[in-house]
Amino acid sequence: MRYDLYYWPSIQGRGEYVRLALEEAGAAYVDVARERGTAAMMRMMEEGATPPFAPPFLKAGKLVIGQTASILFYLGPRHGLAPKTEAGRLWVHQLQLTVTDFVLEVHDTHHPLGPSLYYENQKVEAKKRTREFWSERVPKFLGYFEGLKEKSGGAYVTGRKLAYIDLSLFQIVEGLRYAFPKRMKAFEKEIPELCELHDRIAARPKIAAYLASERRIAFNEDGIFRRYKELDD
Template structure:
C-alpha cells in the first residue's frame, strides 16, 4: 500500500523534507493534493483536517497516512519512517539522537519562515516589510552561523566519520540538511556566498546527497517543484545581504 502525503500544492514547503526521504528510499507514495479525483486534491486534505468526529486529526500539514494511521509534523513523520525506509539506525538511543537533530532543523526552519513573516502569518509580507528587514538582518548575522556552525561541529564529531551527520549510513537528517542548504541559497544568495568554504563538511554532505541516484533523478523530475515566494524559503532581494 502506498503512503499518502498531504501538503499544500504548488510549494515545496515543509512537505519537501518528507518527499526527499520517500524519494531516496524509492517508496511508493501519493502526493494527494497534486492529484485529481473525488478522494484527491486539497479538498481531501481539508476534509481530514476538519473531521470533527476524529480524535487524531492533524493541526496542519504535512501529515502522512499509512493505512489507517495518521502521523503529523515533519520530525515525527521522519521518526516514524526512518526505520521503515532504512534511513535511521535500528537502536533506540541512536534514533533519539537523530530525532533531536531533526527537531533542531525544525527550529531552524521556523526561524527561516519568520524572516518574511516576523509579526503574524495572517498578514501579507507587504504588511510587515520593515520588520522583516530587521529580522532578516539579525537572522543572517546571528542565526545562520549559529545553526550551520552547530551542524558542522556535529559532523566533525561523528565518531564514524564525516560522510554523514550521524553514524556511517545515510539518514533522513542528511537529506533534510541538503534541503536546508538548498533553501538558504535560494532565499539568501548574498548571505550564503562563500558558505561552502565556511562549512566544508556541510557542503560535502550536500553534494553527496545531491549525487545519490534517486535524489538526482527526483531533482530533475517534475515532482520537484521550484522554490518560489509562496513557500518557507523565499527570495526577497531587499531581505538579502552579505553576511
C-alpha cells in the same frame, strides 16, 4: 505499503523534508493534493477523532501521522534512513527537531510580525529580522551541524550511514542558496562539511532523479525559502 502524503500542492514547504525521504527510500507514495486537489486534505483536518493541526501528514495504513519530524521518525527505521536502536532513533529525531526550529526561524525572516500578515506589510521588520538571523542564528544552527559532521568522521552527519537528517540538511543548504544567494555565498566558507554533504546528497541517484523530475516543485515566494532581493543585501 503505499503511503498517502498530504501537503500543499504548490510549495516545497515543510512537506519537502518528507518528500525527500520518501524519494530516497524509493517508497510508493501518492502526493495526494498534487494529484487530486486539496479537498480530501482539508476534510481530514476537520473530521475524525485525531485530526492533524496542519499539513504535512502521512497516511500509512490506518495511521495518520502529523508533524514533519514525527513523520520522519516513523519512516526512518522502516526504510533504512535511521538507526533501529532507540538511542539512535532518538538522536536523529532530536536533530530533526532542531532543523524544525531553524525552519521556523527561516520563515520568520519574511514574516516577523506573524504568519497571517502579508510580507508587503512587514518589509521593514523583515529586514531587521533577517539581519539578526544571519548574524546570530545561521552561525549558531549551521555551526552546530557543521561541528557534528566534523566529529562524525563519516560521510554523513551521524556517521557512515545516511539518515533522513542528511536529506533535511541538503534542503536547508539548497533553500538558503535560493533565498539568500549573496549572503549564503559569503557564508559557505564557514560550513565546508555541510556544503560537501549537500553535494553528496544531490548526487545520489534517487535524489538526483527526483530533483530533475516534475515531482520536485520549484522554490517560490509562497514557501519557506523566499527570494526577496531586499533581504539579501
